[in-house]
Amino acid sequence: MTARPVGAGPLWLIGCGHMGGAMLRRWIAAGMAPSRVTVITRGPATVPAGVRHLTALPLDAEPETIVLAMKPQQLGDVAPTLQGIQPALLVSILAGVDSATLAQRIAAGAVVRAMPNLPVAIGQGVTALFSESHDAAVRATVEALAAPLGHHEWIADESLFDAVTALAGSGPGFVFRFIDALARAGEALGIPADQAARFALATVSGSAAMAVEADVDPATLADRVASKGGSTREGLDVLDADGALVTLLTRTLDAARRRNTEMAAAARE
Ligand SMILES: NC(=O)c1ccc[n+]([C@@H]2O[C@H](COP(=O)([O-])OP(=O)(O)OC[C@H]3O[C@@H](n4cnc5c(N)ncnc54)[C@H](OP(=O)(O)O)[C@@H]3O)[C@@H](O)[C@H]2O)c1
Known part of the structure; x- marks a missing residue:
C-alpha cells in the first residue's frame, strides 16, 4: 500500500x-x-x-x-x-x-x-x-x-x-525481583523485614534517579562509591567475581528472549 x-x-x-x-x-x-x-x-x-x-x-x-x-x-x-x-x-x-x-x-x-x-x-x-x-x-x-x-x-x-523485549519489556520484573532480594539480604543480616523493604526500595529509587542525572555511566558511578579497601568495594567484589552478576543477568535475558522467540513462532502458525 x-x-x-x-x-x-x-x-x-x-x-x-x-x-x-x-x-x-x-x-x-x-x-x-x-x-x-x-x-x-x-x-x-x-x-x-x-x-x-x-x-x-x-x-x-x-x-x-x-x-x-x-x-x-x-x-x-x-x-x-x-x-x-x-x-x-x-x-x-x-x-x-x-x-x-x-x-x-x-x-x-x-x-x-x-x-x-x-x-x-x-x-x-x-x-x-x-x-x-x-x-x-x-x-x-x-x-x-x-x-x-x-x-x-x-x-x-x-x-x-x-x-x-527481554531487557526493557521484562526488565521491570527483574528490577522488582532485585529490590526484593536486596531487602531479603538485609533481613538476613538482622534488619526488621519492613524496614529492610523500605530501605531497599528507597535505595534503588534514589540510585536510579541519581544515575539518570549523572554525567557518567553507572559502571563509573559504582566505582566512585567503592573506594579501595572500603566496604562497598568488598561487596562489589562479590557481585563482580567471575562476572557473577553479568553472567546471571545474561542468562536471565537469554531465557526471556528465547521465550519471546518461541511465542513469536507460535503466533505465526
Ligand atoms: N502488560 C504488559 O506489560 C505488556 C507489555 C508490552 C506489551 N504488551 C502487549 O499488550 C497486549 C495487551 O496486554 P494486556 O496485558 O493489556 O492484556 P489485557 O489486560 O488482557 O487486555 C486485553 C484487552 O483486549 C481486549 N480484547 C480481547 N480480545 C479482543 C477482541 N477480539 N477484539 C477487541 N478487543 C479484544 C480485552 O477486552 P475484552 O476481553 O472485553 O474484549 C482487553 O481490553 C498484549 O498483546 C501484550 O503482548 C503487554
Missing part, C-alpha cells in the same frame, strides 16, 4: 486492558482530544471521559490510526474484522507478532511495532519501536504517541526486538 499522510486523525484502540488502558490514559493526560479515540473491546471497558467505547467496529469514517492492544492470540479474530479498512498507520503492541505478519493480515499504509513496558502507566516507561517505514510523518506520529509514555527509541533491526 502507498502511505497516506498521518497526523491527528481518528484513532481506534482495539483492546483496552492493562497496557492499552495505561497508554490511553497517558495520551489523554498529555492532551490528546478524547473525541479522536474509539476504543473497541468485546466486553465492558473503563475509558476516560469523552472517549467512545464500542463492542463492535464502528461503521463511520475509517480511522487514520489503528492501535492493536489485545492479546497476540486475538489477532486471528481481529484481523478478519478489519478487512476492507485501510488505516494510514497500524501500531501493534502485540508481543511476538512481527511486522511482516501484521502487514500480511491488515492493509495499512505503514506498520509499526511498539513494545511498551509497565512503567508507561506513570509516564516513565520504555517503548521500543520498529518500522520498515522511514516516512517522516509516520515516525513523527508514532513518536507523538510514544512520548507521553516515557523513553522511546527506534530499533534498527527487527531481529533484535525479542532481545529488547
